[in-house]
Amino acid sequence: MQLAPGVHVTVTDRHGGVSAPPYGSRNLGGMVGDAPEAVRANRRALAAELGVDGIVFMRQVHGAGVAFVTEPFGPDAPEVDAVFTTTPRLALASLGADCPAVLVADPRARMVGAAHSGRPGTEAGVAAALVEAMAGKGASPAAMVALVGPGACGRCYEVPAELRDRVAAKVPQTRSVTSWGTPALDLRAGIEAQLRAAGVRDVRHDARCTIESPELYSHRREGVCGRFAGLIWLEEPVTAG
Secondary structure (H helix, E strand, C coil): CEEECCEEEEECCCCCCCCCCCCCCCCCCCCCCCCHHHHHHHHHHHHHHHCCCEEEECECCCCCCEEECCCCCCCCCCECCEEEECCCCEEEEEEECCCCEEEEEECCCCEEEEEECCHHHHHHCHHHHHHHHHHHCCCCHHHCEEEECCECCCCCCECCHHHHHHHHHHCHHHEEECCCCCEEECHHHHHHHHHHHCCCCEEEECCCECCCCCCCCCHHHHCCCCCEEEEEEECCCCCCC
């Protein structure tokens, strides 16, 4: 779908790939124990399906590192949890199995970015770090549109009380309670608050809870499983003629 003029986003699901159980079948994660050839086949098929020239897959480490990219990473990908680009037809992927993807675009500056914002990344402020890095390259936070992808919701993401209190001390909006009354974290609310504090006015959501949505991978629900992706990319600019 279009997030903004000239900007496309999509969220994959677990179906339509070649990975065997327990990764069946469209696993895009290369570090979860799946057969490497299956992951490569799934990634190639996804790029062809999207009609892009390549996909940037990060070496995600639950941090707040950001990199500007113009092509896919090679085998020695840096450890970052956010990337951004001005290159058309280069898709940026954030992998998850409970951690929300944050997909950001400034359609006027023709710049897009993707972040992986799980609990440690949200605590570290990776979404705000992405917005700041994009602004440093000429984008305007006020012109940005953001989509927060599926993740473990605040009514399901149970954590110890000490952990909830620690994260909420940094990001108060994450404080939550499960539907059964125990301490929880609402990463979606925390990420939106961080984006708005960074100047992003238009924040949208794919509000599916991974734990409750069987079409998506969920580490909390399944243990060993694959990874789906939130992706964002720019169209080629339209030229007069």
